[in-house]
Amino acid sequence: MPQRLPTPDGIPAQIELWQVAFDLDHGDDAGDELVLSAQEQAHARRYRRSDDARRFRCMRALLRRLLGERLGCTAQAVPLVRNAHGKPQLDGPGGLSFNVSHAGGIGLIAIAPGLALGIDVECSIAAGPEELLGMARQVLSPHEWAALPAPLDGPQFLRHWVAKEAVLKALGLGIGEHLQSIDIDLETHPRYQVFHQQPHWPAPARLHASALSTWPGHAAALAWIDA
Structure with a gap:
């Protein structure tokens, strides 16, 4: 239901x-x-x-x-x-x-x-440290990669992932080729700051992302673009 x-x-x-x-x-x-x-x-x-x-x-x-x-x-x-x-x-x-x-x-x-919208939900990642690092290399921007904690925190990585996918979906863009073009600041959880340097995208100040509370074992985020 x-x-x-x-x-x-x-x-x-x-x-x-x-x-x-x-x-x-x-x-x-x-x-x-x-x-x-x-x-x-x-x-x-x-x-x-x-x-x-x-x-x-x-x-x-x-x-x-x-x-x-x-x-x-x-x-x-x-x-x-x-x-x-x-x-x-x-x-x-x-x-x-x-x-x-x-x-x-x-x-x-x-x-x-x-409002242009994007939403994403993913299951918790059952991956070992090396596999998790391999996934992070494909998802995180250079700035995010440099700020990674050691060892890599799986739930934190998942929060990055769903927030990035939600933003790209709000932008109406393909996911795979643009994940590393966005920086997500998780420090302001549940509202996240979004940064990018793409001249043809809406200004970062118009992009918003927020974590969503959901079932255990999942992470979710919503993104929207100011009109």
């Missing part, structure tokens, strides 16, 4: 946050696939793991229902398209933004008018 989460302090009040706890021991909701487009159904079938396919169907169906309620149309009629980087968005002009993420046992959706 989807749950509307209270908007944390310091996050714009117009942002709606929704959480789903997946019950992967039972089958899909019979109505979920009925609201998906043919392309979305085909996308779900391409997942190698059945649990991943079920998470996708559940979250996409919920997204369509939530957007349909706000747009005054059926879930099936919500005009979803993908941008050049694969991020789902509404087709045509409109001020409603949203973003979706799911991992492990939960899924999260953020919806708001007038």
Whole structure:
């Protein structure tokens, strides 16, 4: 059952946050696939793991229902398209933004008018020190790398990771090629400071990120861009 989460302090009040706890021991909701487009159904079938396919169907169906309620149309009629980087968005002009993420046992959706949004959730990393360092080299900027504690703290690294992904999703950019272009200052937890030197991106002062409280064994973050 989807749950509307209270908007944390310091996050714009117009942002709606929704959480789903997946019950992967039972089958899909019979109505979920009925609201998906043919392309979305085909996308779900391409997942190698059945649990991943079920998470996708559940979250996409919920997204369509939530957007349909706000747009005054059926879930099936919500005009979803993908941008050049694969991020789902509404087709045509409109001020409603949203973003979706799911991992492990939960899924999260953020919806708001007038704000570009990004949300990310990840499971705790079960990795040894060397594997964790290898992941950090791909995610952290040179400045963040230089400030790493020794030994590397897994939960702290995960907070960096979800915050960076949330910011890049708010920017509408591909994740892999830009992770090292962003610096995240975790010292102001739960609100994070965001820095970058990309001339064509919104100024850092317009970029915001915040940790979200979520289930044990997961880390989550929300990002938004001031209009």
